[in-house]
Amino acid sequence: LIDTTHNTASGQSMNFDGTDNYTIQYNYMKDSEAGSFVLNHQASNNVFRYNVSEGIGETQWMRNLGALDTHIYNNTVYLKPGQDVNFIYNGHTINAAEDPATNVWCHNNIFYSAGGTITGDLINSIPGSSGIFISNNVYYGTFTELPVEDGHPLYVNPEFVGPIGGGDVDA
Numbered sequence: 176l177i178d179t180t181h182n183t184a185s186g187q188s189m190n191f192d193g194t195d196n197y198t199i200q201y202n203y204m205k206d207s208e209a210g211s212f213v214l215n216h217q218a219s220n221n222v223f224r225y226n227v228s229e230g231i232g233e234t235q236w237m238r239n240l241g242a243l244d245t246h247i248y249n250n251t252v253y254l255k256p257g258q259d260v261n262f263i264y265n266g267h268t269i270n271a272a273e274d275p276a277t278n279v280w281c282h283n284n285i286f287y288s289a290g291g292t293i294t295g296d297l298i299n300s301i302p303g304s305s306g307i308f309i310s311n312n313v314y315y316g317t318f319t320e321l322p323v324e325d326g327h328p329l330y331v332n333p334e335f336v337g338p339i340g341g342g343d344v345d346a
Contacts, residue, residue: 180207189226191218191242198222206230214242214276222246229253229340236286239276239307247281253340254316256290278306285333288316289340 177189189199189212196219199212204226212223214237221242228236228250236252310326313333 177202177204178206189213189223190215191221191223191245192216194218194221196220198224200225202226204228212237213240214245214279215240217241217243218245219243220245222248224249227251227253230255231258237281239279242276242279244278245280247279248283250284252284252286254286254288254290255340275304276307277304279308281307281309282311285313286315287313287333287335287339290316 189202189204191197191199191212191214193216198221200222204212205228207228207230212226214221218241222245223237224246231252231254237247307324308326309324311329312325313329313331314325315330315332
């Protein structure tokens with residue numbers, strides 16, 4: 176459980192910061208002011224899977240600042256009512272470094288909005304970035320801009336069994 180992280184410049188719940196060959200899985204991230212995780216400074220061959228993010232603050236779910244050969248899959252993202260966040264932000268680091276992202280796969284995730292909105296801002300905004308693949312994600316709820324880059328989006332209710340969004344890990 177990672178609860179209530181702060182600092183919108185670099186206060187994500189998880190951070191692949193120049194790390195290689197790591198797997199981050201089975202985490203419950205709640206109310207992270209700066210987003211759920213960041214891929215930074217040519218971090219390579221990392222995996223982010225089986226995580227639950229509830230309440231993402233006012234920025235983005237994932238900040239991609241130069242990942243290489245990274246897989247992001249089977250995560251659940253829950254937006255609370257009134258939250259407006261970017262799905263994935265590709266941009267420069269706090270010190271204005273621009274490391275291009277290469278071969279990043281984002282697939283089989285669930286994005287559930289309970290009245291918040293998710294906007295696009297998905298692909299290749301850092302010069303030299305290439306191979307960012309977004310496919311087979313589930314989108315449910317309110318979205319102002321759907322990620323048009325998703326190769327095979329699914330717009331269905333994931334029909335969760337228990338109550339969600341109450342800050343309860345079991346839910």
